[in-house]
Amino acid sequence: QVQLQESGPGLVKPSQTLSLTCTVSGASISSGGYYWSWIRQHPGKGLEWIGYISYSGRTHYNPALGSRLTMSVDPSKNQFSLKVNSVTAADTAVYLCARAKSRDNSGNSDWFDPWGQGTLVTVSS
Amino acid sequence: DIVMTQSPDSLAVSLGERATINCKSSYSVLSRSNNKNYLAWYQQKPGQPPKVLIYWASTRESGVPDRFSGSGSGTDFTLTISSLQAEDVAVYYCHQYYTTPSTFGQGTKLEIK
Numbered sequence: 001q002v003q004l005q006e007s008g009p010g011l012v013k014p015s016q017t018l019s020l021t022c023t024v025s026g027a028s029i030s031s032g033g034y035y036w037s038w039i040r041q042h043p044g045k046g047l048e049w050i051g052y053i054s055y056s057g058r059t060h061y062n063p064a065l066g067s068r069l070t071m072s073v074d075p076s077k078n079q080f081s082l083k084v085n086s087v088t089a090a091d092t093a094v095y096l097c098a099r100a101k102s103r104d105n106s107g108n109s110d111w112f113d114p115w116g117q118g119t120l121v122t123v124s125s
Numbered sequence: 126d127i128v129m130t131q132s133p134d135s136l137a138v139s140l141g142e143r144a145t146i147n148c149k150s151s152y153s154v155l156s157r158s159n160n161k162n163y164l165a166w167y168q169q170k171p172g173q174p175p176k177v178l179i180y181w182a183s184t185r186e187s188g189v190p191d192r193f194s195g196s197g198s199g200t201d202f203t204l205t206i207s208s209l210q211a212e213d214v215a216v217y218y219c220h221q222y223y224t225t226p227s228t229f230g231q232g233t234k235l236e237i238k
Contacts, residue, residue, distance in 0.1 A: 045231075046218065046229055046230070046231045046232050047175065047218060047220075047229040047232075048229075049226050049227050049228065049229075060225055062226045063226065064226075096174055096175075098174075100222070106225070107225040108222070108223075108224060108225055109222060109225075109227070110180070110222055111165035111177050111180045111220060111222055112165075112167075112175070112177070112220070113176075113177045113186075115174035115175055115176075116174060117173075117174055118174055
């Protein structure tokens, strides 16, 4: 059974960098065929796809957020990570990692399954 | 970006009755090459992540009760719960994965009347 678990600070100051890691168990990131994804959910709101990364490090970001994002992958630890710089209160959200089967090299994937439990990140001084 | 719009925003249905949630996309998510609709439905219960119920618009995920069904094509889709159970109280989201960025509906909150 594939499981994902997010980790990282729950509180980040404005203008600083949000850093999160997702640890995968039950499957190897190195096996390929999937996009490892980040999605966020603002409090009481819907879901927003942030971006994803392949096992080889190819990234696809949501253009609405792209310039502030950096994703990386560490196959040796079976982890992938997200950094969002210059955060504001608008970045306060539950951040979830998820897996999606990749369809091509252009960033198109299938549905998200499974998902991590999610971690709340609050941006506040 | 493809905009996904769900209706209604919230819904109260009696136990054992039918619940219907609609999802409309701003662009067709039907692929002409394989005749598949790139549309999924998720269920999210409080404090839990979303769980996929339906993909390809009408294919039920393994383990999902058969009271859940998906229908529709092109731009208009429906999630139906044929006989509402107490454990179905949740927020439901549609999701298009036809093209990047993939996008979600705003969610429909389903409650017991």
